[in-house]
Amino acid sequence: MIEELLWYYIGFTILLTIGFSIYGIAVRPHLVKKMALFTILGDAVYVLLVYLGYTLNSTNPPVIPGGSLENPVFSSKTDIQRFIGSTVDPIPQVFIVTAIVIGLAVFLLLAIVSLRIAREYGTLITTKIREVSGDE
């Protein structure tokens, strides 16, 4: 019972983080705050994906303990079957490894574009930028 409650509690916490960061990106006018919340949103999604890969009896990462580069120790088929019963899902982790690098690339672009904006307009607050550029 406690296990189940904790299970749902963790999922709810992650989704709450996603909710707060989406709201923040939409409402906060400062670009740096938007960037920070964007990173938090991305990281929360990664954690959600890892969480979706878990099963109740998973205790291992998807790595089979197998010795070193020069002396690999391969396990038998029954060992592998037993291992599958207690491991997490590797596929969400595969997505995350690629997503992290793309997230960093996007963040890098955001950072350099906001630097340019700060130099051009002297401010990073979107409402003020709109006043300076005279769109309204």
Place this chain on the structure above:
Amino acid sequence: MKKLEVVIPIVIGLGLFILLYNSGLLSVERSLTTLAEKYLEYIPDASSIYTSMAFEVVTAVIWDQRGFDTYFETSVLFFAIIATLAIASKLEDIIGERRSLTIIVRLVTRILAPIIVVVSISIALHGHITPGGGFQGGAVFVIAPLLLMLAYTSDWIRSRGFTDRKLLLLRGLGVTLIALAGLIPVVYSYTTNINAYLFQNQAKPDSFFNYPAYLQTPISTILVSGTIMLLNILEFIAVLTGFTLAFYYLTREFEKRGGGE
């Protein structure tokens, strides 16, 4: 106003929770997907023909089954850096003087940086055996140049001979070599009439092209898992030069700002 700032995010979170709960993704009884079970069953099994004998299933899937995707993901970072280079203003003129940090920071950085580099190389080379791989090793490596640039100003990297042009060249070389390594199976399939796919590493149900899992050297036999180790090393170089460049440009920009005012 203040109340709404708490209520709206909680409503969004609750809505997402209900959505996922109803679709069964959050259920306690969920188990591994069949695809995941297949990967976990075949990849580390030395007697199967679909194996690359990699103990780390995540790295094996990234560079074998999802190799094409991973290649374009590496190029995204490459294009982001090119865009950064285009947007960042001229690199050469820096107004004002830049000072390095205190002796404490510099000494600790000098001690830490080599350790970080060694750990990152170990992570990248053992990517197919223990948790880690090219991305992870590269991401760890970048901490060393970033610390050094913060402690000694961004000129440190240039004074060691790593100009941004050289780094960019290395970065392009890494991406190009990954692409060429991925093309080898296709060229092979055209010349011998055996079915093979882009970025194929080990045999698939309808194609029996595969690389040897072991590399024989005069000193010893090394487990390389086909192309996985090679691609991990190339990816390590590509990611570490890419991130070093990114942090180099950012540090330069911030130094310019600090020096000018």
